[in-house]
Amino acid sequence: MANIFGIDGVGLKLVAQAKELAGKIEQRAIEVDNDAKFPSESIAELAAAGFFGLCNPVELGGNGQSPGVFAAVVEELAQACPSTAMIYVMHVCASQTFVTSHTLANREALLKQISAGEHLTTLAFSERGSRSQFWAPVSEMRDDSQGSFTTSASKSWVTSANHADSYVSSSQKPGASSPLESTLYVARRNAKGVNVSGSFNGLGLRGNDSAPVEFIDVAVSQGELLTPQGEGAAMMLEVVLPWFSVGTAAMAHGLCLAAISATQKHLSNAGFSYDGTKLRDLPNLRARVAEMSCRTAQSRALLGFTTQLMLDPDDQTPLYVLQSRMAALEAALHVTDLGMKACGGAAFSRHLGIEQMFRDARAGWVMAPTVDHLQEFIGRALTGLPLF
Ligand SMILES: Cc1cc2nc3c(=O)[nH]c(=O)nc-3n(C[C@H](O)[C@H](O)[C@H](O)COP(=O)(O)OP(=O)(O)OC[C@H]3O[C@@H](n4cnc5c(N)ncnc54)[C@H](O)[C@@H]3O)c2cc1C
Incomplete structure (x- = not known):
């Protein structure tokens, strides 16, 4: 059967390798969820197997793989341990800012380190003052007039907060007249003034260590800027958003596939001893599992189409990217709800x-x-309005 992401050759081999790794990762998933434990061993296995550089340039030690391969790998991980998948998605999205940066001083060395599995990174966009509106950071960068900058920020959720080596972060540029005039920069977790200020105890993805982090007068050198001053929003929307949308849509599909599989097993095995029938003999339960499968297939097909569009993007591609994430998130809520009911x-x-x-x-x-x-965003695009 043709691969839904249109991948073949090396890409398929990597997905098969991810599936094999997922078998080991799955064995720790219950403990990760029960104890809200960061899946360090699983992340180390992904690093050792070369998955940290999956989508990084080949000449810098990466595998140079496409968004489609990324999606297929994440689907495998999410079926095994969703927290591991989340940490990995944030790492790949943050890595893409290094791949595309023209201002990062040690870009090549950092990408080689990542591809060698020696550096875990993540995104630190959300702030207490801007909440989910990541495109409008309230933190500001101050120019110290010596070719370097200083910033303070209350980052409210940072996946892998206690474990990432670096955070890809955002702030307003010095003297910005609007929060949209932002800059992206890389902050080291062990830099002076960077402090994890809380812990994560959430409803789901309990092992992802998405804790708040305070930046207090953190020094940012010119070479740690990922974008020119004031051009952060473009990188957020043109680089991070597409990779994040693909990764999180694939995570949602991994959850759907796992829910379908668990439901199929339960309906086929559990039954009523008084007459020997199984749950699958009830037509309403069969209808639920059919709907779970259909909804998942629809959303995966849209993501597969979108990841192939991303290889040769046109002006419709951003719309498909946003629609793919939206369809997948809604599908995951619906499908897992149906699994609960079935x-x-x-x-x-x-x-x-x-x-x-x-x-x-x-x-x-x-x-x-x-x-x-x-x-x-989608409604504005469809009615000819600017995004902001
Ligand atoms: C498990 C997990 C991991 C995370 N990891 C990271 C991470 O690594 N890095 C990072 O930067 N962030 C991360 N986040 C934060 C996330 O991206 C959001 O910023 C956060 O969940 C927003 O929560 P809030 O309470 O501030 O939402 P609020 O902004 O207060 O939103 C409340 C409600 O208002 C709605 N709303 C807000 N603005 C608008 C609008 N303009 N129009 C219409 N409706 C609106 C929202 O949809 C929501 O329903 C993570 C979140 C979770 C749950």
């Missing part, structure tokens, strides 16, 4: 794993751009 009390208890998928699926919806933002 499997009844057994799903409500923890042993089938469906309640975890149901909880984890809700995280995607509130991550920025949220479904509210996506609807607004």
Whole structure:
């Protein structure tokens, strides 16, 4: 059967390798969820197997793979351990800012380190003052007039906060007249003034360590800027948003596929001893699993089409990217909800794993751009209005 992402050759081999790794990663997933434990061993295995540089340039030690391969790998990880998939998605998205930066001083060395599995990175966009509206940071960069800058910020959610080596961060440029005049920069976790200020105890993705981080008078050198001053929004929207949309859509689909598989098993095995029938003999439950499968297939097909469009983008591609994320997030809520209903009390208890998928699926919806933002962006684009 043709691959839904149109991938072949090396890409397919990498996805098969990810599937094999996912088998090991899955064994730790219950502990990760129960104890809100960062999946360090799973992340180390991904690093050792070369997945940190999956989409980085080949000449800098990466695998040079496409958004389609990224999506297929993330689907495998999300079926095994959604927290691991989340950490990985944020790492790949942040890495893409290094790949595309023209201002980062040690770009090549950093990308080689990442591809060698020696550097985990993440995104630190959300701030207490701008909440989910990541495109409008409230933190400001001050120019110290010696070719370097200083910034303070309350970053409200940073995946891998205690474990990432660096945070790809945002602030307003010095003297900005609007929050849209932002700059992206890289901050080292161990830099002076960078402090993880809380811990993460969430409903879902409980192992992703998405904690708040305070930046207090952090020095940012010219070479740590990822964009020229004031051009951060363009990188957020043109680089981070597409990779983030693909990665989180693939995560949502991984959750859908896992929920379908658990539901199929339960309906086929559990039954009524008084007459020997199985749950699958009830037509309403069969209808639910059919709807789960259909909805997932629709959304995966849209993402597969979109990742292929991204290889040769045109003016419709951004719209498809946003629609793919929106469709996948909505599908994940619907499909995991149907799994809960189809499997009844057994799903409500923890042993089938469906309640975890149901909880984890809700995280995607509130991550920025949220479904509210996506609807607004898509609606504005379709009616000829500017995005902001
Ligand atoms: C598990 C997890 C991991 C995360 N990891 C990261 C990370 O690594 N890096 C990072 O930067 N952030 C991260 N985030 C933060 C995330 O991207 C959002 O910023 C955060 O969830 C927003 O929460 P809030 O309470 O501030 O939402 P609010 O902004 O207060 O939103 C509340 C509601 O208002 C709606 N709303 C807000 N603005 C508008 C608008 N303009 N139009 C219509 N409706 C609107 C929202 O859709 C939402 O329903 C993470 C979040 C989660 C849950």
